[in-house]
Amino acid sequence: MGTIRRMVDRTISPVLAGMLLVALVAGCGTPEPSQTLLTLRTLSDSGVTGSVSLSEISATRTLVNVEVDPAGHPDMPAHIHPGTCDELVPQPRYPLTNVVDGHSVTEVSAGLDELLAGDVALNLHASNAEMEVYTACVELR
Numbered sequence: 001m002g003t004i005r006r007m008v009d010r011t012i013s014p015v016l017a018g019m020l021l022v023a024l025v026a027g028c029g030t031p032e033p034s035q036t037l038l039t040l041r042t043l044s045d046s047g048v049t050g051s052v053s054l055s056e057i058s059a060t061r062t063l064v065n066v067e068v069d070p071a072g073h074p075d076m077p078a079h080i081h082p083g084t085c086d087e088l089v090p091q092p093r094y095p096l097t098n099v100v101d102g103h104s105v106t107e108v109s110a111g112l113d114e115l116l117a118g119d120v121a122l123n124l125h126a127s128n129a130e131m132e133v134y135t136a137c138v139e140l141r
Contacts, residue, residue, distance in 0.1 A: 034112050038138045040068065041085060044126070046135035047071030050102070052122055054140070056112040064096055064122070066104040073135055075100050077125040080108070085121045085137035099124055115140050 034056040042048055050068025057063055066078060076099040079092030096106040108115070120140050126133035 036112065036116065038122075038140065040066075040122075040124070040136040040138045043085070043123075043134045043137055046073065046126065046133075048073060048076070048124060048135040050136070052138055054112055054115060057107065059111045059113075060109060062108050062110055062112045062115055064094075064104075064106045064108055066096070066099050066122075066124070068099060068102045068124070068136065070099065070102045071135075073099075073124075073126055075127060076135060077128055077131065078104055078106075078122065079125075080115070080120050080122050080140065082118070082120055084119060084139055085123065085134075088121060088123060088134075088137075093120060096122070 036054045038052045038054070040048070040050050040052060048068050048071045050066065053063075053065040053067070055063040055065070064080075070076065078096040078099050080094040080096065081092050082089040094106075094108045094110065096108070097104045118140075121137055122140060123137040124135045125131045126135050
């Protein structure tokens with residue numbers, strides 16, 4: 001009886017261990033990161049069109065990717081401001097990398113939920129010399 005028991009223990013234990021390992025690995029899949037895609041609204045008859053993609057990196061970090069047709073604006077400063085596209089607070093909450101030749105990628109120190117929860121808007125300026133001219137904007141919601 002002891003020989004059979006040792007044989008069963010040696011045979012079943014590795015099988016059960018393998019099954020448990022497969023079940024644990026299958027249940028611990030990495031969730032897909034959250035992502036939001038927003039369309040920019042053209043301002044000041046600039047002709048600038050495009051979109052903003054917000055991708056969750058972590059609960060406190062978000063990747064902001066701006067892709068636009070620059071319509072003759074080769075280097076546009078970009079920011080996330082408190083307020084709305086119609087009523088922006090002049091001081092930016094999050095500065096972004098300038099949109100150069102239609103592209104900008106910036107990691108900001110705010111989670112995606114935080115960015116989408118408040119009254120903030122992402123806007124583009126005509127150039128460093130024309131900060132008062134907004135070329136495009138989108139409210140983050």
